[in-house]
Amino acid sequence: MIHDHYCDLRTERAEDVHRMFRDAMEADGVTNPERYSKYLAVRAYTAFTGACGAPSNELNELSTEVPVAGFDTSDELIATLESFTLEESLGTSVQGRVDEVLSIAEIENPVTYATLTEFRRVPTAENYQRLEDAVRIEAPTEEEIEALALLANATVPEGSIELPDR
Numbered sequence: 001m002i003h004d005h006y007c008d009l010r011t012e013r014a015e016d017v018h019r020m021f022r023d024a025m026e027a028d029g030v031t032n033p034e035r036y037s038k039y040l041a042v043r044a045y046t047a048f049t050g051a052c053g054a055p056s057n058e059l060n061e062l063s064t065e066v067p068v069a070g071f072d073t074s075d076e077l078i079a080t081l082e083s084f085t086l087e088e089s090l091g092t093s094v095q096g097r098v099d100e101v102l103s104i105a106e107i108e109n110p111v112t113y114a115t116l117t118e119f120r121r122v123p124t125a126e127n128y129q130r131l132e133d134a135v136r137i138e139a140p141t142e143e144e145i146e147a148l149a150l151l152a153n154a155t156v157p158e159g160s161i162e163l164p165d166r
Helices: 002-009 014-027 032-049 058-062 075-083 094-104 110-121 125-138 142-155
Strands: none
Touching: 002 014, 014 032, 032 110, 032 125, 032 142, 058 075, 058 142, 075 094, 075 142, 094 110, 094 142, 110 125, 110 142
């Protein structure tokens, strides 16, 4: 409830509001795989919808000189991610983008990255379950989770597709 309140206020960065959600789950004793999966899902989904907090620029955060846990942010990777924001890239497949990023960056948790990116594009219960399974199997650290969230959001800057009503 506190998370939703701060999302609605839009006075804080969305990432900070989501970290508060993640930390509250930790305080409640939620296991790492469940906590990280829910955190990543909320962060991926609201990044596109703008449903939470002040907007941010994931690509800009990845472009800084600050080291990122779990993969190298080479100039080639940044240029590739920048190309995904161009009009002609917006119709390309998510799997093609993931494959391109995986060929450039040595990502320590490739399955978590790929499933998170797919969830960002198609936020279904099935894709969430795949994400939770990947997090449980690969067991990324909290720092790697943060970096993977930035990378997935930069890989699919246009966000989620519209899902049909059920």
